[in-house]
Amino acid sequence: MDTQFEAIKGVYSDFHRSLLKKGRLPIKDTGVGFWNPSDPDELYSIFRRIGLGEKSAFLDLGSGDGIAVMIASLFTKATGIEHDPWLHEVAGDIQAKLAAKGVAGPVQFLNQDFMDHPLSGYDVVYISPDKPLWRGVEQKVKKELSGILVVHGHHFHPRDLEEVRTFMVNGNRVTAYRNKEPKQSNQKQDNQKQGRSFGHQTKR
Numbered sequence: 001m002d003t004q005f006e007a008i009k010g011v012y013s014d015f016h017r018s019l020l021k022k023g024r025l026p027i028k029d030t031g032v033g034f035w036n037p038s039d040p041d042e043l044y045s046i047f048r049r050i051g052l053g054e055k056s057a058f059l060d061l062g063s064g065d066g067i068a069v070m071i072a073s074l075f076t077k078a079t080g081i082e083h084d085p086w087l088h089e090v091a092g093d094i095q096a097k098l099a100a101k102g103v104a105g106p107v108q109f110l111n112q113d114f115m116d117h118p119l120s121g122y123d124v125v126y127i128s129p130d131k132p133l134w135r136g137v138e139q140k141v142k143k144e145l146s147g148i149l150v151v152h153g154h155h156f157h158p159r160d161l162e163e164v165r166t167f168m169v170n171g172n173r174v175t176a177y178r179n180k181e182p183k184q185s186n187q188k189q190d191n192q193k194q195g196r197s198f199g200h201q202t203k204r
Contacts (some may be wrong), residue, residue, distance in 0.1 A: 001072050007103045008070050009040045009093055013067065030084035032113060034130045035064040041111060042152075043071045045169045050150060050176060052076055055123035061114040063139070066091025066107075068126060073105025079122075080107075080113040119144035129156040141181060149177045 016026045016037055027036045027106045052058060052075035063080025064087050073076040082088045088111035098104040110117065115136060121126055124147055138158045141149055148164060151157050154173045161177035168174070
């Protein structure tokens with residue numbers, strides 16, 4: 001896996017250098033957000049630490065040039081959603097280059113607004129947000145997410161999700177969240193307590 005990761009890292013490094021040679025910075029306003037390259041070593045470390053290889057489906061919200069999705073595909077089935085047509089095309093071209101090297105995993109790239117894509121069916125939803133999540137994203141997560149939401153970065157974390165774990169990678173905060181379990185009524189809690197007490201009664 002490490003060899004495949006280095007191959008992915010190399011292809012993306014070449015792409016970013018090619019932009020600089022053309023006098024273009026590897027940053028872009030997508031119309032709904034702002035893209036700049038993610039650090040491949042950080043992504044690889046994050047996915048290893050959250051046990052992505054034990055999950056069945058990964059989704060990247062705002063996948064940009066596709067680097068997080070390609071690295072995630074080393075661990076599991078991966079999907080990326082990107083609103084910007086040029087970045088979507090770049091991701092597809094890089095996927096083809098990596099497939100020719102025998103590196104590409106199970107990958108799908110979608111060119112659409114991720115707010116229009118259902119989150120159900122994904123164990124891990126990843127986002128590196130550039131705006132507050134309470135502006136729509138958090139509500140969508142609360143309605144649709146059954147797995148975990150991984151937020152990469154110090155800013156723009158959700159307000160009303162349950163924190164599962166937080167760790168640092170290269171000085172950057174990474175936090176996994178899940179939906180809060182609905183509060184039980186007092187009557188239901190009493191019934192469960194009674195059921196547990198009945199379950200521990202000694203037979204005579």
